[in-house]
Amino acid sequence: MAVRGALSKRVPNYLDAARAAREGLGPNWYKVLREVFDPPRSRALEESLALPRAIWEFGSKLVVTTNYDRVLKWSCPEWANLRSWDIEAPAELVRLLRDDLDYPTIWHLHGTIENAANLILTPDGYNRLYSTNDVRGAHYEAALTSLRHLLASHTLLFVGFSFEDTTFGDQLRWLEETFRGAGGPHYVLVREAERDRMRTRLQGLPLELLTYAEHGEPLVTRVREFATVCQQRPRTNL
Template sequence: MKRPKPSGQADRDTEDFLSKYLKELNADNAAVFVGAGLSKAAGYVDWPGLLSEVAQTLGLDASKETDLVALAQYHLNSNATNRHQLSQLLIDEFSDLKAPTENHEILARLPIRTFWTTNYDRLIEKALEAGGKRVDTKYTQEHLATTRRGRDAVVYKMHGDIEHPDKAILSKDDYERYHQTHGPFTTALSGDLVEKTFLFLGFSFTDPNLDFIMSRIRATFTNHQRQHYCIARRRARFKGEKEAEYQYALTKQNLVTQDLMRFNIKTIFVDDFPQITTLLKTLEDRYRRRTVFISGSAADYGSWGQGATEEFVAKLSRALIEKDLRITSGFGVGIGGAVVTGAVQQIYSTRQRSVDEQLVLRPFPIGIKDPDERQKTFTRYRVELIAQAGIAVFVMGNKKVGASIVTADGMRSEFELAKERGLFLVPVGASGSMSAELWNEVTKDFDRFFPSAPPKVRKLLEGLGEPTDKPETLLGPLLDLINVLTSGT
């Protein structure tokens, strides 16, 4: 259950980031700023790579230059301000349709609605669209004045888009005129940096625009700036690099890190780039654990009886909402109504919560006559519901076919989909029917379903299969198990 973590101060910094950024995700206050480093991992060039050819024509080496904006300006100066070659470079390097990286895909799955980037490519948009989200992309002042209906995320491309290379921000001239040509972007980013908690990824913090904006915010809010984070690779010693050169680079990185704290940007260091993906996966995993998928259906309530079963499910739903967890469910026959009753009662007990935020229901459209189309729709419903969750609870699971009561194959489908997506699977075996079958399957192969789980997880899960005519006796152990799975301890 636990992912390996670094030790010492790095461990504390990482846990602090995961805990606080997770809270911002849950509060819909999280944003991301993506730099060239994330696109380079997908196969695109970074700024030194983009301008290497330009540097050669000037008799310079792009890898030795620190002010690449000036390098682009030198090119314009020597070509009578003709930027055709720069525009062509953008077309040549960014027109190829690269696939988003795993990091892009994780970010797209998280509940982040605000993305900022200095990149010209469309990797962010592609990842969001592949995840079924409607994207509102903005890279001109005119775009800022319009809003895409029903948008799920906004991508602000403050330096332009590959589709319009002639308008991309590249040179000193472009940066110096930015407040005139892109003034509303400056205003919009300033507002987001004040109101949202940003995670900076693949960003070097050498961009003059961002430095100017952050400086203005610092001057205005002084000691009341919002906390932001960036994930960066700790400087490693290159092969053949002298010790003195390495120590110099390390000192410079530490000084830059300290300087970012002026803007309340805390750096989370990793030793290699794959650790960034591991960190984002951990963040996603913890976020998904805050949502519980309830799978259940009942045409026959067995020894529990309808009243006791519905009360059990309603109390479970109330308790989950009280713990500030979300619930997703397909409104299974005989069970879904109790989920709604318990959840809504608890949500309405406080004015600070809304049904839409904490309860996601998808009644299955049983009126579809074509069996193939019905099955296709049902599967999509299940995937969308389960993909949001980190824990799946299974209760009963039977249906009536003709005059007979049979186990629900729909619950089996939901179990398999949840297993494929890495959810913690919690069948309430004592409720019988398909849940009993799934409980037997999980407990017999416990270590595969719950790798590295503490002993109390096995004990609590096994207790959910002990026969009882009073389902309320299972509520305490079930909630204890969900608490353990949610906390990850």
């Protein structure tokens, strides 16, 4: 009932729903997480991997995701050389800050199902990563510092990102306030039918909207179009 109550609000509170689920499930919480986020590769329909494969076509050595699953790993064309980072990987993040990545890399900013106990999914986890409080934020200080470096020095394209997660949006507000609009630019892909609502949601954030007709093949085609354009231009920090 608590989970349904959090999700039935006019503005659903997903963090409260996750907290209620964790408290209600007790030890079964991690079993449910594995069932949801860690299915075997054999269960994945090949056509469902078209979008993550298109993302790899940009040629960037780094893909940052807030998803917990292995889909980006399954779809990486260089999977044999793929590197995967959990939330906090200090030595590896130093290489990111130096633009010194040799292999395709997935940074699971909110954790990975391979380490289910550390997922950023409930309010306490978000506080550990995004809090500016020295005590609560110290554990993930390298991660937050690296994220802010990326936002300030690189161009990011957000794919499948609703920005209902206000804590991540706060990092973009920090970017805008700190660098007075000099960071980025950053782009977010938005379904045409949701453009006006998304524009309202993103008001005040340093993001440019790029639209696509519909989920599925139209979105995949749009991502591949952008990937082709990026490949044709001189190398940039994308």
